[in-house]
Amino acid sequence: MKRLMSMVVLLALSVTAYPQEQGHLNVRTVVQKEQVKVNEKGEAESELVAADTVVPGERVVYTITFQNISEEPAENVVITNPISGDLMYVDGSAFGPGSDIQFSVDGGLTFAKATELTVTEDGTTRSAGAGDFTHIRWVMQQELAAGAQGVARFSAVLE
Amino acid sequence: MNTANHRFVSASRWAHRLSCAGALLAISATAGAAGTPVGTIIQNTATVDFDLAGTPITLQSNTTTITVVERIDVVVTLQSPQVLVAPNESDRALLFTVTNTGNGSETFSLAIDSILAGDDFNPTPSATPIYFDTDGSGDLNVGDQPYTLGVNDPVLAADATVDILIVNDIPGTVVNGNIGFSQLTASSLTGTGTPGTEFAGLGDGGVDAVIGTTGGEASGIGEYLVSDVAVSVVKSQVVTDPNGGTQPIPGATITYTVTVEVTSAGTTTASVLRDPIPVYTTYVANSMTLNAVAISDAIDADAGELDTSGPATVVMRLGDLSQADGVQTVVFDVRID
Structure with missing residues (x-):
């Protein structure tokens, strides 16, 4: 029994054995919000500023950048990001060059293209909408060469 | 998009929401239209x-944190229909609902304004012009708590509402058909201004507060209509005796004609004419007409009947009447006993 316990601890450790600083892939995420300003010409311009604080109705932009800092190409790169329950994904906002973008409506258990997902409520099945998505996943279609960078981005509105 | 279904889905998500205190949890339970509660922390990894080289690896990014701060918004909704008034009436109330549509707790000051453009007269705010509709009746009653600026300004949680009465006297100079406006304004005590204006540290729990789309201030306008309706009712009679004369002798028939007419602006609603059969006479069966159309004596779907539940009475329902409806003529016969 004691041996079993220590095995469990070991397994748990192995999951977190690679913090982001470790020398394989450097992955960073930032959250920003749009601030609309009126320029000298009287036109509305929006710029992205740090989103430390937000109010309901505000739109935030999550940007995930990743760089292969190892000597080897990284293969089968998949970025997965949850969408908090207080946030509503902005339809069509997910962006990721070279990635196939997929969504989950079941807490990240299964993923598919947005148009292929359905939700069953009270016995009736309907197409999934932006408010149903719990996770977004970017599946890179090609390997990430040593030294290469990638980006994944999406927007959401605070409910 | 904040539907109940969506909320249900959300609850089962990997919601990275951290609630700092038990109190926050209580607030989030009531969160609805007002949005995500103040102080909610949303983390993302x-x-x-x-x-x-053939080895599967899983890495986590850094964790970003955003804090939900207070958005100040308020909506004032008129609940009263047009209130019908007469000259010199006092303490006539208009009912409004004030709703905190922000996402935090907020205190609001209330103000009345009865000098508004676009109407025919200015109602006069009563000595105590604003009340809480404490008894929930929708009208001013004993027991409704008076409002005093700075003393009992309503404190509303996110999504909470309070019913407010504003009370005016009607001047003696008004005439039928005149309309008078009166306005209730609710203003956030934290601040008002153009949407996006920030008040650092003045939100719930010391977070920042930001003015929302309503500007932190809202008004509703109610309407008084002077409707002191004048109605003319004229009754005349013609006697026909059995001998072909006009003598009111036993056996003679009296034909009564009652005319009803609205002679001023305004409308009488659900008007009913009740005319008791005189003593020593008996109603002549099936003799009543309304505007020359026969009306049965029975209590049925038509406009009238002979009510025999007490002293026999001709009853005629004339409905809503205004000047435009002209003269309504009711005719019936009685026989002298």
Whole structure:
């Protein structure tokens, strides 16, 4: 029994054995919000500023950048990001060059293209909408060469 | 998009919401239209899976944190229909609902304004012009708590509402058909201004507060209509005796004609004429007409009947009447006993 316990601890450790600083892939995420300003010409311009604080109705932009800092190409790169329950994904906002973008409506258990997902409520099945998505996943279609960078981005509105 | 269904889905998500205190949990339970409660913390961590030289590796990104601060918004909704008034009436109330549509607790000051453009007269705010509709009746009653600026300004949680009465006297100079406006304004005590204006540290729990789309201030306008309706009712009679004369003798028939007419602006609603049969006479069966159309004596779907539940009475329902309806003529016969 004691041996079993220590095995469990070991397994748990192995999951977190690679913090982001470790020398394989450097992955960073930032959250920003749009601030609309009126320029000298009287036109509305929006710029992205740090989103430390937000109010309901505000739109935030999550940007995930990743760089292969190892000597080897990284293969089968998949970025997965949850969408908090207080946030509503902005339809069509997910962006990721070279990635196939997929969504989950079941807490990240299964993923598919947005148009292929359905939700069953009270016995009736309907197409999934932006408010149903719990996770977004970017599946890179090609390997990430040593030294290469990638980006994944999406927007959401605070409910 | 904040539907109940969506909320249900949300609850089962990997919601990275941290509630700092038990009190926050209580607030979030009531969160609805007003949005995510003040103080909610939303964390985000991305995960990267990849293979390196055939070895699967999972990495986590840094964790970003955003804090939900207070958005100040308020809506004032008129609940009263047009209130019908007469000259010199006092303490006539208009009912409004004030709703905190922000996402935090907020205190609001209330103000009345009865000098508004676009109407025919200015109602006069009563000595105590604003009340809480404490008894929930929708009208001013003993027991409704008076409002005093700075003393009992309503404190509303996110999504909470309070019913407010504003009370005016009607001047003696008004005439039928005149309309008078009166306005209730609710203003956030934290601040008002153009949307996006920030008040650092003045939100719930010391977070920042930001003015929302309503500007932190809202008004509703109610309407008084002077409707002191004048109605003319004229009754005349013609006697026909059995001998072909006009003598009111036993056996003679009296034909009564009652005319009803609205002679001023305004409308009488659900008007009913009740005319008791005189003593020593008996109603002549099936003799009543309304505007020359026969009306049965029975209590049925038509406009009238002979009510015999007490002293026999001709009853005629004339409905809503205004000047435009002209003269309504009711005719019936009685026989002298």
